[in-house]
Amino acid sequence: MVSKKRPLTICVDLFGCPNRCRHCWLSHMPNRPMEEGADAWIVDLFRPFFEEIEFYSWLREPDYCDDYRARWERDKALSVGCMPERFELGSFWRLVRDPSYAGFLKEVGVPVVQLTFFGLEDTTDRYIGRKGAFKELLKATDILLENGIAPRWQTFINEENKDELVDLLHLSEDLQLKQRTEAVGQAFRFFVHPGTCDGENRKLYPVRIQKSHIPEELIPYVLDYDETLTEQEWCAKWQDDTSHYVPHNDGRIVLYISNTYDLFFNFTHMKPEWRIGNLKTDPIEELVRRVKEEDIPALNEARSITLGALVRRYGDPSSERAFEDDDYKMYLLNQHLEQKGIE
Template sequence: MFEKISLCFDSNGCPNRCRHCWIGHKSNEIIEKEKIIEIVKGFTKYANRIEVYSWIREPDYSDNYKEQWELDNELSVNSKPQRFELLSFYRLVRDKEYINWLKKFDIKKYQLTLFGKEETTDYYVGRKGAYKEILEATNILLNNGLLPRWQMFIYKNNLDEIDYILSLIESMNLKERCLKNGGEFEFFIHTGSCDGENRNNYDQWIEKSDIKKIPKQYFIGNLIEEKILFESLLENKETAKLNNNNPIFYIDNEFNVYPNFSDMSEHWKLGNLNIDSIENIIQVYSENMSPAQYLRNNIPLSELVSISGDSKSNKLFTENDYIDYLVNSYFINMYMNRKDKKI
């Protein structure tokens, strides 16, 4: 019996196809309310508290976002779903009611993501018009007493656009406008983790020599060169054990269930609710039986890095993100070597 289980359903999808998306580019399908109710019911005997979220991808994307929020609250057991500093910028620029609804929550700041100029941001968000919408969303927040926080994901091919974002912050007068709304404007730059869709950006991953192009005051992440991580993990005979307390389960629109450890790849899958019982899914999770969980818990890091790491690479990672990258690489290389090449 767990203290808490969080159940997060991809019940509507997302308008974007971001190139850094850890979830992946799944199709947008609706998960019916009745199905969500049935699944939540099935999990209740495994935890004292259940938190329900009807979204994994962009929150509030669906037209019935208010009903969905009510349903999440209704279905949660001995707990309430949280609101985060996240919103649907797609909805914010299209639905005049949405900003008033957002104002009811005790959240003052909302995060928006830019990648550089218009062309670069549209490219990385995977949708033409995204850049303009993000700027418009920023203005809507500020005109309604709220605060935007901007983050920028950094790669080799947008390093030269940091200055553009900084000049945009100035020209939109964001610092002063935030102060008027009672808070500070926040901006930060980071790499994200190299999994999900972002793994495809490995060739563009920044290296130590690129750091000098990033103003220190905006850059977050304790990054180490891959070749240094390689050397230190090569000496490490321990395994990268996972913490299985209070699970967060991600349920996609085909009813596959994944743990909240890395991305939603086949090797992390715990089972499928159309085929497997909830008891089996809980067992796979608790006993680390999915292939990726098994690998992390049983293969020493020294072995894992010698199989999947690159001893010459200058690319930068945090140690934890690098271990996930190694685990995912192990399976992706295995799929690539299979004759049928099917994942």
């Protein structure tokens, strides 16, 4: 029997998500209720193989179910040898619909909630996939502050929205978010990044931001600006690289489970080539072996192609699109898997 020592995190898509963001790195999936008791059944499947299991009933929108208080208690009760965490996340959908939700976030110790914008009203609504989303984000910002929780504004930049993000920064200044967040004992954070290039975000490659097009006023807010290079620079840097890009869980193993019981690592989008197997149709012993040995088609293919070969085949040496290191590697690997039709 393989060691049970490595801790496991399981995130199950029990309730889905109200949004359909155009940057969603997981990729869009229908909301579909899972069977009654699916949560305990899943934990029991893994229990013989792991001493520590951290259980989350969501992997898309936290607290999307109406009984989110009871749900949080149940996530804690189902976890084995540890407790799930809250992170700096919450549901802006619920914040504007449920007057007691902000109080709940406060009770469970959430000091900051991240809110995602894509520009001003029309652009944010279009990118989140819901009319009214932008107004909800502004209202959620106020509700958080009224409850002593700091909002954090995250933005994803591309060629289409780069100038609007400057307007959004100005809006955050007009709303005095810096001062109002300091009044609740936190620093207000506004940050900008190009995002990953997998899932839905991969479709935005044609409008991916060119590094030289990032408005000067936004540069201080860009995460890891100096480590963000152009596609051209990455191609030149890795042209002859003989290493392999193989995503890997160090220590804790994190697994995502879709509402159709498909099992995935947390490396990239939940597409067939990244599927470890299905909890309903594959024996659990075999699934755990694949998890612990990281033996799935996508990772086996990643071990067979060098980074140099990936950039030579799929990189565009004339492109000035901006990428961070791992985001560009994952983009290249997914290009390769798609070209080869790996499933």
